[in-house]
Amino acid sequence: MTDNNFSNDRRRLLRGALMGVAAAPLAYMSVRGSNALAQDMPKLSEDDPTAIALNYVNNAADKDDMREPGAICGNCRLYLGDSDAEWGGCTAFPGKLVNVNGWCSAWVAMS
Ligand code: SF4
Known part of the structure; x- marks a missing residue:
């Protein structure tokens, strides 16, 4: 491996790590935002087949x-x-x- 290839690999690795760090807050905001939107979803019925199964x-x-x-x-x-909300989303449903x-x-x- 040449020095140039080694530098390119390090640069690529560093870029990937920085993108991961930058994406973490966006992922968190996405989950929180989807929960806000979740309040418009229907409530799970106890008669729902999946609800019955679980x-x-x-x-x-x-x-x-x-x-x-x-x-x-x-x-x-x-x-x-949210813990203070009466209803919320669930990854199982x-x-x-x-x-x-x-x-x-x-x-x-x-x-
Ligand atoms: S939050 Fe947990 S206990 Fe409640 S329905 Fe979802 S998986 Fe079941």
Whole structure:
């Protein structure tokens, strides 16, 4: 490898790293922005076939026999809504809103 090739490789690597750093805030804003738009989405019905498959309920207490104590959408890693919003998006149910006090069997503890 010549010095010129080595410089080009380093330059390319540095450019890629800088683009990654620059893209991080945009990705964050995209997620937050999509959550703002999410408020216009329909609420997930408990009768939805996917909701039934994942045992989703609007009120987590209705599944006390299945869930970990205290587990609700509002403390699930897949919940996209604001903690003070009653409804928010969820990556398990794209295009639908879930209740912050709901629960489903895909619940994952926030780390
Ligand atoms: S994946 Fe998490 S946020 Fe989504 S419905 Fe299930 S418990 Fe709620």
